[in-house]
Amino acid sequence: MNNLIDSHVNFGHESLKSSVSDICKKALENNIERILSINSNIYEFQKDLDLVKGFDFVDISIGHHPNNTSNISTREIESILIENINKFEDKIVGIGETGLDYHYEVPKNRQIESFETHLDVATNFKLPCIIHMRDAEKDMINILEKYHKKLDKILIHCFTGSKEFAKKCIDLNCYFSLSGIITFKNADKLRDIIKILPIERVIFETDSPYLTPDPFRGKINNPLYLKIILEKYCEITGNNFAKICKISTNNYKKLFKINV
Protein backbone atom coordinates (compact mmCIF):
# COMPACT_ATOMS: atom_id res chain seq x y z
CA MET A 1 0.00 0.00 0.00
CA ASN A 2 1.33 3.41 -0.99
CA ASN A 3 0.48 6.04 1.55
CA LEU A 4 0.33 9.68 0.56
CA ILE A 5 0.18 12.94 2.48
CA ASP A 6 -1.66 16.04 1.33
CA SER A 7 0.35 18.90 2.82
CA HIS A 8 -2.02 21.76 1.98
CA VAL A 9 -5.81 21.74 2.16
CA ASN A 10 -7.92 24.86 2.78
CA PHE A 11 -10.79 23.20 4.67
CA GLY A 12 -12.08 26.60 5.83
CA HIS A 13 -12.92 27.54 2.25
CA GLU A 14 -16.62 28.04 1.47
CA SER A 15 -16.68 25.18 -1.03
CA LEU A 16 -15.16 22.61 1.35
CA LYS A 17 -16.23 23.44 4.88
CA SER A 18 -19.59 21.66 4.78
CA SER A 19 -18.03 18.43 3.49
CA VAL A 20 -14.90 18.14 5.65
CA SER A 21 -15.86 14.89 7.37
CA ASP A 22 -16.87 13.31 4.06
CA ILE A 23 -13.57 14.39 2.46
CA CYS A 24 -11.59 13.08 5.45
CA LYS A 25 -13.33 9.69 5.42
CA LYS A 26 -12.79 9.25 1.70
CA ALA A 27 -9.17 10.33 2.05
CA LEU A 28 -8.54 7.69 4.71
CA GLU A 29 -10.16 5.02 2.54
CA ASN A 30 -7.86 6.01 -0.31
CA ASN A 31 -4.50 5.76 1.46
CA ILE A 32 -4.15 9.43 2.35
CA GLU A 33 -2.26 8.96 5.58
CA ARG A 34 -2.26 12.57 6.75
CA ILE A 35 -3.60 15.95 5.71
CA LEU A 36 -2.35 19.36 6.73
CA SER A 37 -5.25 21.75 7.15
CA ILE A 38 -4.03 25.27 6.44
CA ASN A 39 -5.21 28.30 8.34
CA SER A 40 -4.86 31.48 6.29
CA ASN A 41 -6.88 33.91 8.41
CA ILE A 42 -5.96 33.92 12.09
CA TYR A 43 -9.39 35.27 13.04
CA GLU A 44 -10.81 32.02 11.68
CA PHE A 45 -8.33 29.71 13.40
CA GLN A 46 -10.78 28.38 15.99
CA LYS A 47 -13.32 27.60 13.25
CA ASP A 48 -10.68 25.81 11.19
CA LEU A 49 -9.70 23.81 14.24
CA ASP A 50 -13.30 22.82 14.96
CA LEU A 51 -13.79 21.66 11.36
CA VAL A 52 -11.24 18.85 11.74
CA LYS A 53 -12.13 17.88 15.30
CA GLY A 54 -12.00 14.10 15.76
CA PHE A 55 -9.76 13.53 12.77
CA ASP A 56 -6.42 12.75 14.37
CA PHE A 57 -4.74 12.23 11.02
CA VAL A 58 -5.31 15.91 10.18
CA ASP A 59 -2.61 18.34 11.30
CA ILE A 60 -3.25 22.06 11.43
CA SER A 61 -1.25 25.24 10.87
CA ILE A 62 -1.85 28.79 12.03
CA GLY A 63 -1.10 31.89 10.01
CA HIS A 64 -2.35 34.98 8.22
CA HIS A 65 -2.08 34.88 4.43
CA PRO A 66 -0.25 37.85 2.85
CA ASN A 67 -3.41 38.78 0.92
CA ASN A 68 -5.20 39.31 4.27
CA THR A 69 -2.67 41.69 5.81
CA SER A 70 -4.12 45.10 4.79
CA ASN A 71 -5.94 45.86 8.04
CA ILE A 72 -4.17 44.03 10.83
CA SER A 73 -1.34 45.15 13.09
CA THR A 74 1.75 43.05 13.68
CA ARG A 75 1.04 43.24 17.41
CA GLU A 76 -2.32 41.58 16.84
CA ILE A 77 -0.86 38.91 14.58
CA GLU A 78 1.80 38.14 17.15
CA SER A 79 -0.58 37.91 20.09
CA ILE A 80 -3.13 35.69 18.29
CA LEU A 81 -0.36 33.38 17.07
CA ILE A 82 1.23 33.03 20.49
CA GLU A 83 -2.03 32.57 22.35
CA ASN A 84 -3.18 29.74 20.09
CA ILE A 85 0.17 28.01 19.79
CA ASN A 86 0.35 27.82 23.58
CA LYS A 87 -3.21 26.54 23.78
CA PHE A 88 -3.12 24.00 20.93
CA GLU A 89 0.52 22.91 20.81
CA ASP A 90 -0.49 19.26 20.27
CA LYS A 91 -2.38 20.03 17.09
CA ILE A 92 -0.47 22.92 15.50
CA VAL A 93 2.48 21.62 13.48
CA GLY A 94 3.55 24.78 11.66
CA ILE A 95 3.23 28.53 11.15
CA GLY A 96 1.49 29.71 7.99
CA GLU A 97 0.50 30.19 5.53
CA THR A 98 2.43 33.38 5.48
CA GLY A 99 4.71 34.94 2.90
CA LEU A 100 4.60 37.51 0.12
CA ASP A 101 2.18 37.90 -2.77
CA TYR A 102 2.83 40.88 -5.04
CA HIS A 103 0.32 39.74 -7.62
CA TYR A 104 -2.51 41.63 -5.94
CA GLU A 105 -2.75 45.12 -4.45
CA VAL A 106 -1.99 44.50 -0.76
CA PRO A 107 0.75 46.99 0.30
CA LYS A 108 4.18 45.38 0.31
CA ASN A 109 5.23 46.87 3.63
CA ARG A 110 2.18 45.35 5.38
CA GLN A 111 2.97 41.95 3.90
CA ILE A 112 6.64 42.14 4.88
CA GLU A 113 5.83 43.19 8.45
CA SER A 114 3.33 40.36 8.80
CA PHE A 115 5.71 37.83 7.26
CA GLU A 116 8.56 38.79 9.57
CA THR A 117 6.26 38.62 12.58
CA HIS A 118 5.36 35.05 11.61
CA LEU A 119 9.04 34.20 11.16
CA ASP A 120 9.89 35.61 14.59
CA VAL A 121 7.16 33.55 16.25
CA ALA A 122 8.19 30.44 14.30
CA THR A 123 11.77 30.97 15.44
CA ASN A 124 10.78 31.33 19.10
CA PHE A 125 8.56 28.25 19.07
CA LYS A 126 10.90 26.20 16.83
CA LEU A 127 8.09 25.54 14.38
CA PRO A 128 8.42 25.09 10.61
CA CYS A 129 7.06 27.85 8.37
CA ILE A 130 4.66 27.31 5.46
CA ILE A 131 5.43 30.01 2.94
CA HIS A 132 3.46 31.38 0.03
CA MET A 133 5.41 33.27 -2.64
CA ARG A 134 4.01 34.86 -5.76
CA ASP A 135 5.81 37.48 -7.87
CA ALA A 136 8.07 38.39 -4.94
CA GLU A 137 11.25 36.35 -5.41
CA LYS A 138 13.75 39.08 -4.59
CA ASP A 139 12.18 40.22 -1.33
CA MET A 140 11.48 36.62 -0.36
CA ILE A 141 15.13 35.63 -0.75
CA ASN A 142 16.32 38.72 1.13
CA ILE A 143 14.07 37.93 4.07
CA LEU A 144 14.85 34.20 4.10
CA GLU A 145 18.57 34.93 4.00
CA LYS A 146 18.12 37.03 7.09
CA TYR A 147 16.14 34.34 8.93
CA HIS A 148 17.12 30.91 7.68
CA LYS A 149 19.88 30.21 10.19
CA LYS A 150 17.68 30.73 13.21
CA LEU A 151 14.46 29.36 11.74
CA ASP A 152 13.42 25.75 12.34
CA LYS A 153 12.48 24.65 8.80
CA ILE A 154 11.09 26.40 5.74
CA LEU A 155 8.50 25.05 3.31
CA ILE A 156 7.87 26.85 0.02
CA HIS A 157 4.31 25.75 -0.60
CA CYS A 158 2.87 25.34 -4.07
CA PHE A 159 6.27 25.94 -5.56
CA THR A 160 6.44 28.05 -8.72
CA GLY A 161 9.12 30.48 -9.71
CA SER A 162 12.36 30.80 -11.61
CA LYS A 163 15.25 28.36 -11.64
CA GLU A 164 17.38 30.98 -9.86
CA PHE A 165 14.77 31.21 -7.10
CA ALA A 166 14.71 27.41 -6.80
CA LYS A 167 18.51 27.31 -6.52
CA LYS A 168 18.55 30.00 -3.84
CA CYS A 169 15.87 28.14 -1.88
CA ILE A 170 17.83 24.89 -2.17
CA ASP A 171 20.87 26.69 -0.73
CA LEU A 172 18.71 27.97 2.12
CA ASN A 173 17.69 24.38 2.96
CA CYS A 174 14.05 24.93 2.06
CA TYR A 175 11.53 22.16 1.51
CA PHE A 176 9.29 22.36 -1.55
CA SER A 177 5.66 21.42 -1.91
CA LEU A 178 4.46 20.66 -5.43
CA SER A 179 0.85 21.17 -6.48
CA GLY A 180 -1.42 20.40 -9.43
CA ILE A 181 0.27 23.21 -11.34
CA ILE A 182 2.90 20.68 -12.44
CA THR A 183 0.16 18.92 -14.45
CA PHE A 184 -1.03 22.05 -16.25
CA LYS A 185 -0.54 22.16 -20.00
CA ASN A 186 1.25 25.51 -19.94
CA ALA A 187 3.70 24.52 -17.17
CA ASP A 188 6.61 23.14 -19.22
CA LYS A 189 9.05 25.57 -17.64
CA LEU A 190 8.04 24.59 -14.11
CA ARG A 191 8.26 20.89 -15.02
CA ASP A 192 11.82 21.49 -16.12
CA ILE A 193 12.75 23.46 -12.99
CA ILE A 194 11.42 20.92 -10.48
CA LYS A 195 13.91 18.35 -11.76
CA ILE A 196 16.63 20.14 -9.79
CA LEU A 197 14.82 19.96 -6.43
CA PRO A 198 16.47 17.50 -4.03
CA ILE A 199 14.16 14.53 -3.65
CA GLU A 200 14.60 14.48 0.14
CA ARG A 201 13.06 17.94 0.34
CA VAL A 202 10.01 17.46 -1.88
CA ILE A 203 6.46 16.96 -0.62
CA PHE A 204 3.06 17.23 -2.32
CA GLU A 205 -0.18 19.12 -1.88
CA THR A 206 -3.51 19.62 -3.59
CA ASP A 207 -4.12 23.17 -2.24
CA SER A 208 -7.79 22.13 -2.32
CA PRO A 209 -10.20 23.56 -3.37
CA TYR A 210 -7.85 25.41 -5.74
CA LEU A 211 -5.46 24.22 -8.46
CA THR A 212 -7.28 21.06 -9.53
CA PRO A 213 -4.86 18.98 -11.60
CA ASP A 214 -5.32 18.12 -15.24
CA PRO A 215 -7.56 16.54 -16.57
CA PHE A 216 -10.03 17.65 -13.88
CA ARG A 217 -9.49 21.41 -14.09
CA GLY A 218 -12.75 23.24 -13.49
CA LYS A 219 -13.85 20.83 -10.77
CA ILE A 220 -13.41 21.49 -7.04
CA ASN A 221 -10.11 20.05 -5.93
CA ASN A 222 -9.87 17.47 -3.12
CA PRO A 223 -7.18 15.24 -1.57
CA LEU A 224 -8.08 12.25 -3.77
CA TYR A 225 -6.50 14.07 -6.71
CA LEU A 226 -3.13 14.09 -4.94
CA LYS A 227 -2.20 10.84 -6.64
CA ILE A 228 -2.28 12.53 -10.05
CA ILE A 229 0.31 15.08 -8.91
CA LEU A 230 2.67 12.38 -7.63
CA GLU A 231 2.24 10.39 -10.83
CA LYS A 232 3.11 13.47 -12.85
CA TYR A 233 6.19 14.09 -10.70
CA CYS A 234 7.30 10.49 -11.29
CA GLU A 235 6.80 10.89 -15.03
CA ILE A 236 8.83 14.13 -15.06
CA THR A 237 11.70 12.85 -12.94
CA GLY A 238 11.71 9.19 -14.00
CA ASN A 239 11.00 7.92 -10.52
CA ASN A 240 8.96 5.03 -9.27
CA PHE A 241 5.59 5.85 -7.67
CA ALA A 242 6.00 3.66 -4.59
CA LYS A 243 9.43 5.14 -3.93
CA ILE A 244 8.17 8.73 -4.18
CA CYS A 245 5.22 7.97 -1.88
CA LYS A 246 7.60 6.64 0.72
CA ILE A 247 10.18 9.39 0.45
CA SER A 248 7.69 12.27 0.39
CA THR A 249 5.76 10.82 3.33
CA ASN A 250 8.98 10.62 5.33
CA ASN A 251 9.92 14.15 4.25
CA TYR A 252 6.61 15.49 5.54
CA LYS A 253 7.02 13.74 8.88
CA LYS A 254 10.54 15.02 9.27
CA LEU A 255 9.56 18.56 8.35
CA PHE A 256 6.59 18.73 10.71
CA LYS A 257 8.02 16.43 13.41
CA ILE A 258 5.26 13.82 13.17
CA ASN A 259 6.10 10.62 15.03
CA VAL A 260 3.58 8.10 13.73
Ligand SMILES: [Zn+2]
Ligand atom coordinates in the same frame (compact mmCIF):
# COMPACT_ATOMS: atom_id res chain seq x y z
ZN1 LIG B 1 -0.71 29.81 -0.92
